[in-house]
Amino acid sequence: MEAIIKLENAVIRQQKNTILKDVSLEIAEGEFVYLIGKVGSGKTSLLKTLYAELPLAYGKGEVVGYPLSKIKKSQIAYLRRKCGIVFQDFKLLTDRNVYANLEFVLKATGWKDKKAIKERINEVLEKVELPDKRDKFPHQLSGGEQQRIVLARALLNAPPIILADEPTGNIDPETSYRLVELLKDICDSGKTVVIATHQYDLIERFPGRVFRCENGIVREDFSFAEKQAAKNKVINDGLKSEFVDVGSPAIAEPVEEPLETFEEIVSTDTETGNTIIEVTTSEIQIEEPVNEEMATIETTILVEEENLIAEELPCEKEPEEEDKPEDEKSKKKDDDGPDIVGFELI
Known part of the structure; x- marks a missing residue:
């Protein structure tokens, strides 16, 4: 110039x-x-x-x-x-x-x-x-x-x-x-x-x-x-040092034991008057990705549900004393115990 x-x-x-x-x-x-x-x-x-x-x-x-x-x-x-x-x-x-x-x-x-x-x-x-x-x-x-x-x-x-x-x-x-x-x-x-x-x-x-x-x-x-x-x-050297090799992306470790949750629902049968207890369990499992080198971690959540229904069964009327067999009479105690409630898995 x-x-x-x-x-x-x-x-x-x-x-x-x-x-x-x-x-x-x-x-x-x-x-x-x-x-x-x-x-x-x-x-x-x-x-x-x-x-x-x-x-x-x-x-x-x-x-x-x-x-x-x-x-x-x-x-x-x-x-x-x-x-x-x-x-x-x-x-x-x-x-x-x-x-x-x-x-x-x-x-x-x-x-x-x-x-x-x-x-x-x-x-x-x-x-x-x-x-x-x-x-x-x-x-x-x-x-x-x-x-x-x-x-x-x-x-x-x-x-x-x-x-x-x-x-x-x-x-x-x-x-x-x-x-x-x-x-x-x-x-x-x-x-x-x-x-x-x-x-x-x-x-x-x-x-x-x-x-x-x-x-x-x-x-x-x-x-x-x-x-x-x-x-x-x-300044330039400082900016360059900001860029470091972070390696492969982190891979989530699989959950060792499945997680379970429980839900209990209580209802009454309108026809029989029986009480119905419904128990629901949910199992959550995290599946480990096939390829650990993948940048995107794919997680599959499997939910398995099993319904258990416990229904209270009615007790039959106990027969009169004179109608019972002799061996049953000998086993009976002087005082009457509580009614027995049974559960049947469906």
């Missing part, structure tokens, strides 16, 4: 002080890039050089086709239209509302049609998720909302590059994440985004290329990418 930002053996100075030397880097279209380093390490000076706020002292540089070492004053305004700039300290006009702040930028860059201006302002406010804040003044907005208005301002002329100088420095962590997420979405739409920051947790959450400013030099830092790759490997 073609480089949209190029520096080759560049030297960057603030007045007579050399801030960075021998800077060589290339950033392609659509890349998401961080500049990291301690306060005073040269991050802001590097960004200012990219939009021609600081002149390039030595070496070569090119941004969206404009040569930084030979750029004319008349070209600087056109270069800056190609670079949307997000400042840490907002730089909003405090005497006018959000709509007027954005309208001022469009008119200053040649927009004249009021309808087109209104449509463009509404578009960028939607993009930064603040369509209802157009009539608010800066002091009526939170720090995070002001920074999103600054981002909306940077998007007005649809620049191919967004340069953000410590955009999360004055807002809380959660709002910082949402702002950088917006910048990442803008990058995903095809724009190049360069963020100067000292908040390394942003890099872990929203990965990108990293250049470190340290001891007067700029070098690409691969440690974050390596750390992320190692982290991804641990």
Whole structure:
């Protein structure tokens, strides 16, 4: 992919002080890039050089086709239209509302049609998720909302590059994440985004290329990418370990002894007046499957029922004493015993 930002053996100075030397880097279209380093390490000076706020002292540089070492004053305004700039300290006009702040930028860059201006302002406010804040003044907005208005301002002329100088420095962590997420979405739409920051947790959450400013030099830092790759490997290895060989499906063991249940029904014969007791038994047997390797366990339940009917038999009238045989009379006791009830299995 073609480089949209190029520096080759560049030297960057603030007045007579050399801030960075021998800077060589290339950033392609659509890349998401961080500049990291301690306060005073040269991050802001590097960004200012990219939009021609600081002149390039030595070496070569090119941004969206404009040569930084030979750029004319008349070209600087056109270069800056190609670079949307997000400042840490907002730089909003405090005497006018959000709509007027954005309208001022469009008119200053040649927009004249009021309808087109209104449509463009509404578009960028939607993009930064603040369509209802157009009539608010800066002091009526939170720090995070002001920074999103600054981002909306940077998007007005649809620049191919967004340069953000410590955009999360004055807002809380959660709002910082949402702002950088917006910048990442803008990058995903095809724009190049360069963020100067000292908040390394942003890099872990929203990965990108990293250049470190340290001891007067700029070098690409691969440690974050390596750390992320190692982290991804641990996650992937952990996911793989979730898949274990569970072997063949479990086979239900057969029941050793059949199960029995009993049900007793008591009724009365209407013709004879005899009591009828009906006992029903049910036997349940689980049959072992023929093939234990089968994934589906087939269980056959055999129910065998046997009905036993016990019917109370009537007792015949005992013969009179004189009608009994002599041997029966001798066996009879003095006291009469209870009636004998017999059961007949049918």
